[in-house]
Amino acid sequence: MLLTNRRHRFIFIFLAGMEVAWFLPFVLTLAAAWRPAMMHMNAATTQALDNLLGAPPAALVLLFWLTLLGYMLAADLLNQRLILSPQRELVLLALTLLTMLGSIRLTLYPTTSLWDLSWVGSAFGSVFNYTEGWRPELAMIIANAFLWWRVAMNSGRDLTFLSVGVSFRLGMLLALLGNGLLTGMAHQPPTQGVQYFWFFFGFGLAAIALVRIDDKAVVGDHSVGAILPWPRMGQILASVLAVLGLGAAATSIYNPTTIRTFLGWFAPLWSFIGAILLRLLAFLFWLISPLLEWFVAWMRDLLANAEFLQPQSQQPPADLSQQANQEFTSLAEMMSQWALLRYCMVTLVIVVAAAALWLFFVKTRQRQLADEAEEMTAGEIDLGGNLLQRGLDRLRDWAALWGRYGLSNQLLAAISIQNIYANLSRVARQRGYPRPLNQPPEQYLPMLTLAFPAQGERLARITNAYMRVHYGDLPVDEGELTQLRSDYQQILDAPENGEA
Structure with missing residues (x-):
């Protein structure tokens, strides 16, 4: 997400700001609805939460935006580490729990002694004993859970124009709903909701502009494969500010007062048109009144002998004494009375939420591993096999090359070229340009030029040589192999931004 090329990095940054802008009105509405119950449970922490959420919209958006970016950076660093299951899942769970507890400690208990850990019990009690009343700790846990959920969703998302456009349209609907609830239910001034709208559209327009540039850079016929220059980034931000x-x-200009004033200029015209329409409607009713009277008389005769209009016999009232004595226990009462049932239900919800986050992160990790592997056969690659199976696959590939070139220098040259191309693909993946499975090398070449700017000629030579030895039987002489090795070394030594 953030540890990738410059275009993708800024797209994720702006998407994070867009999501925070439509999410915050829901947080403020929820806090306003829970405030009476939270004041009853703990007035001190409720006041601390009010101080946090009572900050200006710009400061609140900045705080949640930086928090979400921090979580995304932590997830990126975790994805780059070669941590296997179940250690990776345990680290992710511990990271989520620590960030939740840390946010509660910093925002709700800033003056508490460092060695006083009573607030930890209050945090867990707000989750398992929610029937006693809503607490500020639960609101902070819900907010952090949402941020981690967005991190999990963004970890494996496709940065296409269609995908980001759908996210923008969905976010706009959520922003309309959230700001409507903020002004209607939380009784906040409309100007506060409008400010969140400005932040949403600013971040959203910047993300859409960048993802459109990214699409054109990948598939454009005249793209040179350079990274996003800073002057172009400044142009995008200036354009967004100009639109806002x-x-x-x-x-x-376009507001209710101005519209009413404009329409008031034509008041005589509206009065004249209204009088004409009123007389026209009266004339039409006069024309069809005989038909309406005949229809009413026909319906009266038709329903005169209808059975369902006849008076019904009085039924004796049912004996409700026994029903009144029966007690009905609702689910809320059961959860309040039976602590074990409440703990089991809360634990089930936590397990389901953790499983959902784990599923998103695992799917992303598996896709990264699949993109990292070089497709050496026409069939599918099984990355779930053990080390022995992968070794046998590599021996099978070398046997195929030996069948083509025999035991000669050409065999060693073919293996060297395959290793060069596989290493370039791996470095490109680390820079944010993975090679999808079953994509031919010639179609992957534009992505390589984006990963290694200003190296198009050398990358083309390596790609052509790889296709010669991998898909055909065309040999590579010693001079070409020396040139390819030199190209490979110069590509790796070149700076990532393509500047000399």
Whole structure:
């Protein structure tokens, strides 16, 4: 996400800001709805939560935005480490738990002694004993759970124009709903909801512009494969600010007061048109009144002898004394009375949420491993096999090359070229340009030029040589192999931004 090429990094950064902008109104609405119960449970922590959520919208967006970016960076660092299961899942669970507890400690208990850990019990009690009343700790846990859920969703998402566009449209609907609830239920001033709208559209427009540039850079016929230059980034931000400025200027003109004033200029015209329409409707009713009277008389005769209109016999009332004596226990009462049932239900919800996060991260990790592997056969690759199986596959590939070239220098040259191409693909994946499975090398070449800027000629030579030895029987002489090795070394030694 963040540890990738510059375009993708900024796309994820702006997407994070967009998601925070539509999520915060829901947090404020939830906190306002829970505030009476939270004041009853713990007035001190409720006041601390009010101080946090009462900050200006810009400061609140910045705080949650940086927090989400920090979680994304932690997930990126975890994905780069070669940690196997179940250690990886345990580290992820511990990281999620520590961030939740850390946010509660810093925001709700800032003045508590460092060695006083009573707040940890309050945090866990807010989850398992929620029937006693809502607590501020639970609100912080829900907010952190949402942020980690967005990190898990963004870990494996496709940065295409269609995908980001759908996220923008869905986020706009959620922003409309959230800001409506903020002003209607939380009784916040409309100007506060409008500010969250500005942040949402600013981040969203920047993300859409960048992902469109990324699409054109990958599939464009005239793309040179360079990374996003800083002047172009400045142009995007300036364009977004200009659009937001024009929108703010338009709101000073296109508003209810201005519209009413404009329509008031034509009040005599509306009165004249209204009088004409009223007389026209009266004339139409006068024309069809005989037909309406005949229809009403026909319906009266038709329903005169209807059975369901006849008076019904009075039924004796049922004996409700026994039903009144029966007690009905609702699920909420059962959860409040039976602590074991409540603990089991809360544990089940936590397990389901943790399993969902684990599933998203595992799917992302498996896709990264699949993209990292070099497809050496026409069939599918099984990365779940053991080391012995992968060794046998590699021996089978070398046997195929030996069948083509025999035991000669050409065999060693073919193996060297395959290793060079596989290493370049692995480095490109680490820079954010993985090779999808079953993609031919010639189609992957534009992605390689993005991963290694200003190296298009050398990459083309290596790709052509790889296709010659992998898909055909065309030999590579010693001079070409020396040139390819030199190209490979110069590509790796070149700076990542393509500048000399």
